Amino acid sequence: MTEFEQLFKGLNIVEEKLKEHILKEGILQTVPKDTFIVEQDKYIKWLAIVISGKVRVWQENEDRQILLYYVNPIQTCVLSLSATFRDCKSLVHAKTEIETTIIKIPVRFVSEWSFTFKSWNTFTTNSFIISYEDLLLSYKDLAFKKINERVIDYLRSEANRNNSSIIHISHQQLAKEVGTTREVVSKILKQYESDRIVKLQFKKIELLS
Template structure:
């Protein structure tokens, strides 16, 4: 489904009319079901997504363990995909839809042309760089300095905020994967948080109190 100019997301409101016309002529709007892998490590990037609705999780994986890097929210993009595409290098991250997602897909060959022809598009991606850099610093800080109970509770609160859902349908294994730890660690810390009255473990979900 191609885009109409009135459907251009707010993130593009500062762009020149000529660039907006280029985007509407070439970008594809796509609905992507929840839990769909849209990019994997080693894969060459063909399109750069701009999220219109929904949520995309970006993470890395090493020796069977995952570490959540950041989420792509509405009106945001994946700066690591942008960087890999401009350098024509394979991706070093995974991207999976966390919710049913509507995205605008920008062909990488067109984006490369636009960065040369329309300097204003660079502002968009510089803004994304700044946003992701801050989030990655925060992730590193959590991993290095925060106790697991704080990391876990902050993670669950962020999930509620991002998805507008409480209770959350999450398994201990899924949480462990995203936080880069073992399921047994999550189960132990979850019991501690529950005893402190911060959450309630239901049969198939977790409720933040």
């Protein structure tokens, strides 16, 4: 199955006309690890749909970062879609975490097709809904949860995402994900370890419960 066929299948695209458009306008691209797909405050010219690989989306300040979400193949394949409907700057950064294959659609078609083709409309709408709800949950967590909870939540969701109770990450990186500092993370992890909730190894965190 070609990447385009995977895309059609993943998004339930049945309209032949739309398939033709996508084949004509979409650009298949394999991007190496650690490449920026979108940069904060830069203009967005493409909508990138991830076919395989993994993309990290975050916001940053001068000195601090906070993870927004990861973009995984097909099922969660929207990258700051909101920015594509208007000619505006990206509010986020997005970078590949591993080698990633994407299909890029020029932004002007994204909104055009969303009115012309039912399946594209469903795709864009659903993407918005999911992203919005996701963000709403993150917002609530940020507002109401303490950092130690957010750390363990992060670890659990990573474990889930990778289907493994071992998370390979340094304390520094973890600190960036949840928007705090390395020392705070080290202390929180030590606490969880003494509570037998995690086991710590070099650049490895194992979830015990």
